[in-house]
Amino acid sequence: MNRRRRQDRSSRRQASRPLRAVPYAGLRNPFPPMCVFSEDETAAIHDTALRVLEELGIRILLPRAREILAASGAQVDGETVRLDRGLVREALAAAPGEITALGGSPERTLRFGGMNVTFSAVGGAPYAMDLDRGKRPGSLEDYRTMVRLCQSFDVIHMLAAAPEPQDVEPAFRHLETSRVQLYESDKLPTVYARGTEQVRDCFEIIRIARGLERDEEFTDRVWCKTVINTNSPRIIDRPMARGIIDFAEVGQLVVVTPFCLSGAMAPITVSGALMLQHAEALAAIVLGQCTRPGAPMMYGSFCSNVDMKSGAPAFGTPEHVKSLLGSGQLARHVGLSWRSAAGTGANLVDAQATYETHASLWASIMSGSDLVLHAAGWIEGGLSASFEKFIVDVEMLQGFAELFQPLAASGPDLGFDAVAEVEPGGHFFAAAHTMERYETAFYEPLVSDRRNFGQWQEAGSLSATVRANALWKQVLRDFEPPPFDAARREAIDEFVERRTAEGGAPPVA
């Protein structure tokens, strides 16, 4: 829960109770990354990717993107663009290794790079899922619910914006979702790159929301992010290329993410799939840096394997874990901050959903990921956003946030006096050492229930998923949006009304 809300609840219970003040925002990962490749192997993957870009090239479907690259010295042959390693080197030198992004209040500032860790919830899912209503097409109400849940937990650091509100016409969807993100939350919003007109509408709404009057106030700092997927193998399509350009031109954050499924859209080996991912990510980064040197861009990975039984993408597998660890090595090799993702192919919030998500979260943490997308609420291979899954995942994320906090290990913490105070065979419940610390010593879980079997049975034998159902509904009942300036709100509403009257902006393919 966020700090203020915990304070409220706590003061209702007992005014004098001290609070555990573990900050779940501004997380830093103190652990050195796990590696699956040697340095030589990492360099060989990088080098092979450079050979792909030089010798085989990549198809870039947007003429304007090819023009930008040609002007920077790329060799353009029809739609195929070949990038030499000098051009890649220049782009990597220009791209910032650390990026700061701003939300609606100072405590929402995010830093990518330097072992800072940012968690974001499920994005892109067309469906919503919960225990009450099952799976159904996402609605604007579901979208608002997810934004409110994201706003309510400090460990979710930015917005991802799912499920897709299918009850809103595509031409108006970007307007409505931007409003919901900004009115219900002060965390960094997400914009989908579905054509320049939509993107500019979203930028305008964000500028009004943040009170940015001069262009430079917007373009000199990061106020939103988009995710750019390549069409593996070796295509950057028109909307994605346009998105890179639209965002780079005004200095907004592009998270480049090839979707390289081993054995389907990418080579079947983990190293081969990562090699293709690396080539495609570098091509996108070159395009962004040629558009505007220094444009904020992150390296991204969404590389897993096909389930050989079903042919479906699989997540949280050993191959996925290794891909994440290897991606971290490649991102560090090129000096960029990078995004990973958690995931599961399960169709309900069960043991499989949990171990697959948990494995990909652990791998994200151990790979030194700067931004973990889909870290809460993702289910069904990303087709649905689940509210119960969101709660269960937040419990896991809070566990990582706690793990990042240093241990006290000096003087009285070491417990000599406490042990001296308690007779052999006695207990520490009433020891002074315990009394001074017990209210703040341990993480207080969100959904975990550790009552004994009899008590748990008497309380209805509820699973964690059923308990999570009650929890997200309680969070919604308690929800209060952050303060929002009335004049800005009026200006945004006027803007949306005008653009709606003009027919909105259909997504561009």
Next chain:
Amino acid sequence: MNRRRRQDRSSRRQASRPLRAVPYAGLRNPFPPMCVFSEDETAAIHDTALRVLEELGIRILLPRAREILAASGAQVDGETVRLDRGLVREALAAAPGEITALGGSPERTLRFGGMNVTFSAVGGAPYAMDLDRGKRPGSLEDYRTMVRLCQSFDVIHMLAAAPEPQDVEPAFRHLETSRVQLYESDKLPTVYARGTEQVRDCFEIIRIARGLERDEEFTDRVWCKTVINTNSPRIIDRPMARGIIDFAEVGQLVVVTPFCLSGAMAPITVSGALMLQHAEALAAIVLGQCTRPGAPMMYGSFCSNVDMKSGAPAFGTPEHVKSLLGSGQLARHVGLSWRSAAGTGANLVDAQATYETHASLWASIMSGSDLVLHAAGWIEGGLSASFEKFIVDVEMLQGFAELFQPLAASGPDLGFDAVAEVEPGGHFFAAAHTMERYETAFYEPLVSDRRNFGQWQEAGSLSATVRANALWKQVLRDFEPPPFDAARREAIDEFVERRTAEGGAPPVA
């Protein structure tokens, strides 16, 4: 599944199909351990534990144990024994850093230390649990089921022996459980230290089973293990002290495991609880090494925190994870191999059971644990052994076994030719690079189901736990015990019959 069984099933399906030959026995962890303490802090915890042993001492309830320690120079005052740091240093110098243990066939040989990883299933649970029959007192049939499940999966490397067969009188239980372990499995058996008479019976059965005629054949090598818990704080009770002596005298493996629950039987800080754990573990190791220098002993941790809502022991919490990581540092500090444990306080096989177990498994792996106990089938804070949980946990353990395997990352693995072969926007399904590898490229899951939502619904919308129920029953139907010499079996049956007629051996308190 074990290799032979997979081969059988595979040859039934398709004789020519190549097998994925990932060895799940003989695992080695290639990853450097995660640390939560600095080296200075680790040294300070060790030093504080030495102060506890020197200044406060430990109560040792068995007179014979105090005699052994007094003869080695310990200061004995009533039941309180004070150990100076010189004595601890000598014991640590005598204790082996690496230990080899033998099963019933050469491929069951285990090595502890040197980044070898051994997984063992749930031990000590009084109850059994499954979806068909719910929770009930463990029976010998349940015990046999668990031994058969352990035998059937290569990733379970030794036996832990649970649930407790409550339908067998305590005086005969050690005889029956020894027979079941040895007849149904060729993996390293477990013996409970419940009095010298029981222990000697078990040793005799193991000697017959392994064909060891001369004493030295038994005493020079490790043929079984026991777990010794201290009674925190600062007591080693009579059966436990007797167990240390009984096992050390004949060179069998003692896994020393204080149960230090922060805020209850140990100081509330993680560093303080680990300090007490360390003091108690060192005391037990001194007793074993004074009994027989060089006796095989492992350092152990079972340190977690109390759930502040229920007062119950909690597992898989952030504090438990940190305790595991810190315990690994302390074990390495004293140069011993060490055991960790997985766990959960959940009462059913749900999301909580999974994330708590998975967190403690990840922490075990990242802490460099040599032996992970309770790694499959543990539920309800260790009160029950669950067959569905066993299957779900084996899936997670196989994931770690896969993660330990090195990645191919040179030449054609890097995928340049594969990428050159496939046009942009094409797919790799039919690429030569894929065809050569697809049958063996990916881990084939045991219980995970990644079919799409519709197919999964048509198949009955089964959760992983329900699928696990069908799986363990299938494994039992397919079960064939390993070969066992008929003459030895006859000799064991005769021995058990005689000891039964003699009234068995009641457990000693």
